[in-house]
Amino acid sequence: MAEVPLVSTSSLTDETFDCVVLLISSVEDCTGPLAVLKTVINDYVKVDSGASSSVSVIVTSEVCGMRLIYSPTGPLNRDEDDVRRIYDAAEAGIKRALSAGSKKPLLVSPMAHSFADADLCAILGALHALYVPLEIREATPIPKKKADVLGWWSINDASSLLRRASGLEAGRNAARDIGGSDPERMAPPRVSEYVEALFGGEDSSVSIEVIEGHENFVREYPLLAAVDRACRDVERHKGRVIWLTYQGSGEVKETVMIVGKGVCYDTGGADIKAGGVMAGMHRDKCGAAAVAGFFKMLDVLKPSELKVVGAMCMVRNSVGSECYVADEIITSRAGCRVRVGNTDAEGRMAMTDVLCHMKEKALLEIKPKLFTWATLTGHAIIAHGSKYSAVMGNGPSCMAELPEQLIRDGRDMAEPCALSTIVREDYTFAKGKSEYEDVLQCNNQPSSRTPRGHQFPAAFMILASGLKQHGKDSAKPLSYTHVDVAGSSGPFPGIPTAAPVLAFAKTFVLHHLD
The missing domain is CATH 3.40.220.10 (Leucine Aminopeptidase, subunit E, domain 1)
Incomplete structure (x- = not known):
């Protein structure tokens, strides 16, 4: 850079x-x-x-x-x-x-x-x-x-101020590089190459594990594998799941765990995006791009007493004879039978099984807090405008007032967030509609034309990942917060913003610096 x-x-x-x-x-x-x-x-x-x-x-x-x-x-x-x-x-x-x-x-x-x-x-x-x-x-x-x-x-x-600014900007630059680059320059394998180069230095504090191969996805992340299926024989478009880990010096006081949506291009799949709305869909990877950026910022600033685990779900939602289709029923990593309602709801498919894997890891961590970052829905823009990240938490997250904290910190950092909610109607919407399936992935309307179109996807991910078993009524509650950055990720045409890196830096990182 x-x-x-x-x-x-x-x-x-x-x-x-x-x-x-x-x-x-x-x-x-x-x-x-x-x-x-x-x-x-x-x-x-x-x-x-x-x-x-x-x-x-x-x-x-x-x-x-x-x-x-x-x-x-x-x-x-x-x-x-x-x-x-x-x-x-x-x-x-x-x-x-x-x-x-x-x-x-x-x-x-x-x-x-x-x-x-x-x-x-x-x-x-x-x-x-x-x-x-x-x-x-x-x-x-x-x-x-x-x-x-x-x-x-x-x-x-001003040395401390400039150090912080340099570290934050290094992270935002990485996020912009991945999020803003075209769908061939930043197809999944090349994202992997970029990230490996980003953290490949001897002094890097970030460790990397890259999972590839469609057979591995079918076994470990079957919902992501469905999206990847149409690309499994196209070498330059094959999916990747990139795991990143940072652990600062000193005793770990909390663990931040982030799953990012990295759809390098979204055609809509079999439910193809028509009417000219496909342009700009190379930006559907900005959630995962921000995850990479967050880790670059960690690598530069090196906060103490903090562990961060990230996963970048890099896939391409292509259309063709191998693409997944509406009406398919796929069993998730958590054992949940998922009925596909709309192949253009691929982001939640790409993230849910990885979120399930992150949940499994979280049960072994110190004070874990789980997140998904995604350019997930047009409805988030309708609901909150084109500058705001929509933030919504499950029961444990809301009890800790974590969404409100992110909103305060985002306001302080010129990266505003808006409070949203996950309520019983969202869970009802995502429940299976017949004996065949446990949950419904989506309806067959665009999110912008669906009531609570950006909230029910969070309920879907909670149900299909098994996080519902770790709510506030559980013996092992887990805090989970979904952040929809469809509006805040930046204009197209234009430069990505790298949201929500700054808000999260204020909440979790800056107070850990010397």
């Missing part, structure tokens, strides 16, 4: 940089060493009233003739204002600096506000603007970078 170096300085006129990107809510934020910029900005606004609400380029002698990129955040104290205003202003300011020819921007964010992680979010917003897609980097002899360095202005020691 061609990552942009992060450096800090306490001087506005540091010759290392060629422009200053200033993030402020109002000119009153310019105090102390920045007070000299008040007059500059006020004079500019007099001749361009639009400057108070858009990004502007100002040339001034106050920063040694360098360009001043003025990127206002807008108000930060209203009910609707959150730290994303700072993140977005940083991203917009850096993009404007790049278009003006800057290669060495210095980010300045001196605002008074109540957002605890605002500085971290400002840097991450700037770094998001500097990401270069993997295919572009690989197409040039020398890996392309948009900038040579990114500076952070601070009058205090």
